[in-house]
Amino acid sequence: MARLKSGDRPTVKDVAAIAGVSATTVSRVLAGNYPVATSTRSRVMRAVRELDYVVNAQARALVGGGPGTVAFIVRDLVGPLFAHIGQGVEQQATAEGRLCLVCTHHGDPERELEIIELMRQQQTEAVVLVGGGMQTESYLQRMTSIAHSLDKAGSRLVLCGRPPLGDDVPATVVEYDNEGGAYAVTSYLISLGHREIAFIGTSEPVHTTTTARLGGFTRAHETHGVKIIPERLLPGSFDRDSGYLQTKALLAKRIRFTAIVAVTDMVASGALAALREAGVRVPQDVSVVGYDDIPLAADLTPSLTTVHIPHEDLGRIAIKLALHRDQHGLEQRMMLGTHIVIRDSTGPAKSRK
Amino acid sequence: MARLKSGDRPTVKDVAAIAGVSATTVSRVLAGNYPVATSTRSRVMRAVRELDYVVNAQARALVGGGPGTVAFIVRDLVGPLFAHIGQGVEQQATAEGRLCLVCTHHGDPERELEIIELMRQQQTEAVVLVGGGMQTESYLQRMTSIAHSLDKAGSRLVLCGRPPLGDDVPATVVEYDNEGGAYAVTSYLISLGHREIAFIGTSEPVHTTTTARLGGFTRAHETHGVKIIPERLLPGSFDRDSGYLQTKALLAKRIRFTAIVAVTDMVASGALAALREAGVRVPQDVSVVGYDDIPLAADLTPSLTTVHIPHEDLGRIAIKLALHRDQHGLEQRMMLGTHIVIRDSTGPAKSRK
């Protein structure tokens, strides 16, 4: 007689004891994959309700059943782009019957590694790394070895919005055309007559996102035969403050410019604020473009011309590819398109007297 | 001789076989909680590295060890306030050595219940429900029964940003002063001379967040002896479109108003856009206030007067209380303060002719 100590949660055995059957039968009633007499079934169900029994997912997982999990590893949860990618990841994971773990590393590579190790212990089916990463040699090397470790353990490293590690590395990669977007938006500015364009947000150490965006910026200049001067390349992070401060600095140093390409919309937003304070009109005096197309980009004043990233698709496709990687025909490397969204923060270059 | 089939992940037994010891010893070396000869230890460690072994968290959990998990259940991941609360939840969970599951229900109460059930199976230590909820009788009843179920299973229902279910219900509740914030910001408008204030975002069925905010709005009017007319109470959801459309409607219907209280900043943002289109100046002609203090509130034009919610604290405290609920002196019900942030979207009421 399995007397149930209060505080302990009931097990199949407890249910079985009450229903007067074996544990196997309880399991079969719940799974419904084996014939059970109707009377038995109802007795079991009554016992289940009486005890308010639920299976122990851990025990079930051990023996092979139960929902798998997918991990979503991100710098921070705040910030509009992570949320959208996360939305895509969570949606697709749920649609595929998986649970979704979330972890943040706040930009600390050590912490990122710890988290991945933890996910390996958790038997996670896929580990999605979101956003750009460092590009140092040692970091890439460690990532590569992690990809192999996860692969051996039946899991999968997924790089979302970050370039591939190499051809022989077992990882799923879903990128967006970061460089192309920067190229397009810069070309657009050049076509409007701008020749003195500042870029806010170069970074050190080298970051994949920055590199790609700056790369597109540079290529557009080259294609159209416009020279870039280093004074117009300003460092900074991805946040609003960076845009504000760097724009202030730009104005203070009296460097000539007719347009600003900001590395993110948040940076652009800071730039707009700084320009407004300085009495510089946008877009009459200076054009400003951002990158990301965050939800409020259209609500800034003036509304912001920017590059749209298919955030949610990025997350969704990442999960889909990773979970169905055994199916033939599913390429494990995918590049999604970006497109520029023209709003009111850009206009013809002021003809310099 | 435990020959390792490729594709299977290594177990303690495999490590033990290679190191020439028993599984027990491997476990002890890894846990470090029992004396093991130095030579044995190093042989085991070598085998661990050779196989790239990691423990199976599921198996470990079954026998009591391993990190616990908390679940974070939310309407959507996008939307600034959820991200911030999530950030708080994740941070605190990580700090307490817990993993963090995340699920979305898109406003579907059925789905919400399914998710909670799933979390109970997962032996989650705490289930955090974020944001307001429906206030229908049946919903509250089901929530109450869930609270008891989770409690019996050693888990904990946590209500974050939502009023308590009742005194005898085992749940942790962390609220913010929703009603007080609305009262304060409405009082502020009244003190500026506004007497004709519209509220955008009443909802049906009754939603806790809306109810509280509208409640504060109403109380402020009563306190200051100002009458509310139903025409100035407009329905709508929490998003930008709602604010835009309702403001358009308000203008079209030629209802007199000198100020708008929007149920969220996103709604306020839509209202600002509609007013701008109509050539109504803010704050000279009409004042606008929001609620939430989203990151870009300061970047709207004009910058938005709003009510600040301590989002991150909300999430952090929710987890802290839930995980340490056994410790005496920790109240399982907490109300955090809100405060209004005065920016440029509010000004004195235009003296009517």
Place this chain on the structure above:
DNA sequence: TTTCGGATAGAAATCGTTAACTATGAGGCC
């Protein structure tokens, strides 16, 4: 020399569930 105890290591039980075997009775067929 005998015995006691500390230092190590292994065997076996345990966690909760499922799945592969077994076992039992009833009913149909020759």
Place this chain on the structure above:
DNA sequence: GGCCTCATAGTTAACGATTTCTATCCGAAA
């Protein structure tokens, strides 16, 4: 009537790790 099969339910092993409980060896104390 004997045999075979189907329906149903129970036994037992397995999943991978931890944790008692034992067992051995060796040096020290008596």
